[in-house]
Amino acid sequence: MAAEFDLIRKYFTQSAPQGMLGVGDDCALFPVPAGQTCAVSTDLLVEGRHFFPDVDPVLLGHKALAVNLSDLAAMGAEPLACVLGLSLPAVDAVWLDGFSRGFLALAREYGCPLVGGDTTRGPQVCISVTVFGAVPAAQALRRDAGRPGDDIWVSGTLGGADIALQLLQGKLPGEAWRLPGLRGALECPAPQLALGRRLRGIAHAAIDISDGLLQDLGHILAASACAARLDVRALPAHPGLAGMDEDILLDALLGGGDVYQLCFTAAPQQREQVAQAAAAAGVAVSRIGVLEAGPAGLLLDNQGAPLHVRRAGFDHFEGQS
Numbered sequence: 001m002a003a004e005f006d007l008i009r010k011y012f013t014q015s016a017p018q019g020m021l022g023v024g025d026d027c028a029l030f031p032v033p034a035g036q037t038c039a040v041s042t043d044l045l046v047e048g049r050h051f052f053p054d055v056d057p058v059l060l061g062h063k064a065l066a067v068n069l070s071d072l073a074a075m076g077a078e079p080l081a082c083v084l085g086l087s088l089p090a091v092d093a094v095w096l097d098g099f100s101r102g103f104l105a106l107a108r109e110y111g112c113p114l115v116g117g118d119t120t121r122g123p124q125v126c127i128s129v130t131v132f133g134a135v136p137a138a139q140a141l142r143r144d145a146g147r148p149g150d151d152i153w154v155s156g157t158l159g160g161a162d163i164a165l166q167l168l169q170g171k172l173p174g175e176a177w178r179l180p181g182l183r184g185a186l187e188c189p190a191p192q193l194a195l196g197r198r199l200r201g202i203a204h205a206a207i208d209i210s211d212g213l214l215q216d217l218g219h220i221l222a223a224s225a226c227a228a229r230l231d232v233r234a235l236p237a238h239p240g241l242a243g244m245d246e247d248i249l250l251d252a253l254l255g256g257g258d259v260y261q262l263c264f265t266a267a268p269q270q271r272e273q274v275a276q277a278a279a280a281a282g283v284a285v286s287r288i289g290v291l292e293a294g295p296a297g298l299l300l301d302n303q304g305a306p307l308h309v310r311r312a313g314f315d316h317f318e319g320q321s
């Protein structure tokens with residue numbers, strides 16, 4: 001058989017769950033639960049841009065799916081299935097074995113079977129994942145649902161992945177000792193699906209933080225036509241960042257990407273319910289500010305002065321428009 005189909009069969013073909021048609025036909029088929037709407041998101045990961053060429057392929061397989069599941073979490077959706085597009089320079093059995101194991105282990109953990117994809121040859125490793133989820137349409141956590149007066153929350157911790165990335169890029173040489181404690185935040189993010197699901201009917205707007213807190217919160221502010229007042233002292237720093245230079249730390253907390261935690265808004269009357277949802281999901285949440293009626297996108301500090309921002313967040317085409 002052609003090597004291409006051999007590869008697909010060997011690494012990516014699993015028996016489809018009952019009621020689904022998986023790998024092997026022109027399309028996959030799967031049902032959407034009655035009364036719910038399909039949530040779809042896609043993310044591309046390019047070698048050298050989203051990951052280092054020598055990253056552990058097991059972790060890369062995990063992250064390629066995790067960043068997509070994170071978008072379902074940010075919508076309050078539950079995973080249904082995923083598809084995987086792969087462009088590879090050559091057949092590397094060790095890499096494929098690790099990548100597929102990392103990917104399929106997470107797919108199993110979150111009930112998101114791999115039901116199809118496409119495999120081609122190309123100059124560098126390029127991974128495209130599309131996830132399909134289900135959410136009752138009226139309960140989806142949309143970016144435009146924030147309201148003035150809402151608390152702004154963030155789950156988990158911030159900054160760890162960004163400092164890990166800087167260390168791997170050879171920046172901050174005096175801090176290299178921190179890398180072992182931070183690397184997991186960059187290379188093995190956990191999608192916050194349990195939290196997103198439990199925030200249905202409690203939170204208003206939500207987004208997952210991929211490009212940096214300020215940039216991603218900015219999307220909620222723009223869509224919800226709100227300003228925000230932030231308490232930077234309430235930002236939850238990754239424990240591996242304790243004692244770091246204050247400016248470097250603040251820049252990482254506000255502008256660092258690859259976080260894959262949820263930033264969400266909820267009415268102050270829902271504080272107890274938010275705390276219960278977070279406890280049930282097994283993740284910490286921090287209240288970091290409030291939405292205000294004001295110019296859309298305006299960011300204030302807790303004194304009400306414009307927030308001083310040194311790092312804008314991640315932008316693939318920075319300086320090009």
Ligand SMILES: Nc1ncnc2c1ncn2[C@@H]1O[C@H](COP(=O)(O)OP(=O)(O)OP(=O)(O)O)[C@@H](O)[C@H]1O
Nearest residue numbers: 041042043067068070071207208209210211216219
């Ligand atoms: N080439 C494209 N064609 C159509 N829509 C696009 C395209 N690229 C991005 N989008 C849409 O633009 C919006 C912002 O895209 P982006 O990739 O920044 O999503 P995100 O959720 O903010 O980031 P992430 O996926 O990293 O969490 C999304 O609604 C996305 O579907």
Ligand SMILES: Cc1ncc(C[n+]2csc(CCOP(=O)(O)O)c2C)c(N)n1
Nearest residue numbers: 043048049050051052210211257258314
């Ligand atoms: C080798 C390497 N260089 C840079 C980064 C940082 N990075 C790349 S893409 C991105 C935003 C999310 O991606 P997208 O907006 O495409 O979903 C971030 C923060 C990395 N992880 N690895």
Ligand SMILES: [Mg+2]
Nearest residue numbers: 071074208210
């Ligand atoms: Mg997102």
